[in-house]
Amino acid sequence: MVAVTPEARVPVGWCGSSATVAVALAASEAARRGRVITTLRRRCAEQETALRYRLDEHEAETFRLARELLPRAVRLLKRGEPTEVILRHTLPTHDLEPGYAAAHRSVLKSVIEAVQAEESMRDSAQRAFVNIARRVQAIVHQQAYDIREMEHKHGNDPDVFGDLLHLDHGNALTGRLADSIAVLGGSRPGRQWKNEIPLYNVLRGAMSRILEYRRVDLHSVADVAVVGPAVEPVIHALAELLDNATRYSPPQTRVHLTAVDIQSGIAVEIEDAGVGLTDEARRRTDRVLSKESELDLDDLGEAPRLGLAVVARLARSYNFLVSLRPSAYGGVRAVLVIPMDLITASKHPGGDIARAPKLPPFKSKRRPGQRIPAPGPETPPPMMEHPIPPPLGDSGLPQRRRRRGPAPLPFGRAAAAQREREREQAMRTRPSVPVQPGPERDSLPEQPPKQPGMWLAAFTRGINGELPEPDPDRPNSDLSSDKEE
Secondary structure (H helix, E strand, O other), X not given: OOOOOHHHHHHHHHHHHHHHHHHHHHHHHHHHXXXXXXXHHHHHHHHHHHHHHHHHHHHHHHHHHHHHHHHHHHHHHHOOOOHHHHHHOOOOOOOOOHHHHHHHHHHHHHHHHHHHHHHHHHHHHHHHHHHHHHHHHHHHHHHHHHHHHHHHHOOOOHHHHHHHHHHHHHHHHHHHHHHHHHHHOOOOOOOOOOOOEEHHHHHHHHHOOOOOHHHEEEEEEOOEEEOHHHHHHHHXXXXXXXXXXXXXXXXXXXXXXEEEEEOOEEEEEEEOOOOOOOHHHHHHHHHHHOOOOOOOHHHHOOOOOHHHHHHHHHHHHHOOEEEEEEOOOOOEEEEEEEEHHHEEEOOOOOOOOOOOOOOOOOOOOOOOOOOOOOOOOOOOOOOOOOOOOOOEXXXXXXXXXXXXXXXXXXXXXXXXXXXXXXXXXXXXXXXXXXXXXXXXXXXXXXXXXXXXXXXXXXHHHHHOOOOOOXXXXXXXXXXXXXXXX
């Protein structure tokens, strides 16, 4: 203990008191600052929690915008809903800040307008494609009519008639391409059928629209018919699959075509011995043929392959089921399932002859009752300087001369061979009419000369399902002709 003199006690006391007060004040200030710091820390924690919650809400709403609202807006837009209606159906679920909600709405509206403009451009392009295809179809139909008139006119000349058949088949291939463009543009194929057509004739009609139809072997076919509105889509889809099968297989191989009954309808199978599908190609074709993927014309590329794209469009429109799998011959096995609601009972059981695509009803430019003068035996045709008459058979009908030039192009209609067989069979089996001399011949009624090509018109009406025209000298029949549009 330190002794303090009496004179120093007062200053020492004041110093101690001052120090005590200073320490007390410092402790008080430290306590106050501690309380302030604690309050600030609590406020910061609350603000951080609130900010995290708001950030989570914004993040959730952003994910919802990308995954739910924008796809919903696109679906509503494709259904034709206006922009304001779409915005009302895509409001945010959380109570967002006004600024963020306004920005959210602005982004959604901008995307909708951009998609709407893109859809308008795409629709305009598709309508242009359809209009171009319709113009080509009109030219093709007019060309088919002109070729048919020439076939009627030159039906007795086998060389000219064969060339016209080649041109007719090439014209049909052009028409199939125009139909494909129309289908890709969202329209229907060109032709329309009113009545049901036997499935056998539908398959033969599909064969007649490909180049290498001679390589297709038609096997067992179910004895059913296809309803009228579905005839042309089925023919077109099968023609595209058959074209792929013949195009991507060796030329010496055969393509096998069958149609069998299954539980859900009719399964048409096409098998080739060409190049098989790799895993990547199979995934790509499955994606194109799947109903979930909407076809985009931009995906066709600069060198478009229209076959599978057209089949996919037709499958989505008419509920066909299409699949491509490896074939037992090493190539591809394509199966097209026609649903049961497009199948009906056949009115012609047992199968029919091959049905070519129906041509417009033939209308001769000659006036009714106008007779064609029989050509004199010594008068040559005006367009031939050195006519060579065709050799005559036992029946008195001209026989077909075989060409000695190069082999004919693989370019003809599917019914061409059938027409030729019918014509040759008629020439072989038709009995000769003996010439009656003298008065007996004069007593016979005068028959009008047969116009060249009349057998072709009758055959075309037959394969189109029409009845022959009534003969005025015979009693009328009660049957009415069955016409397709």
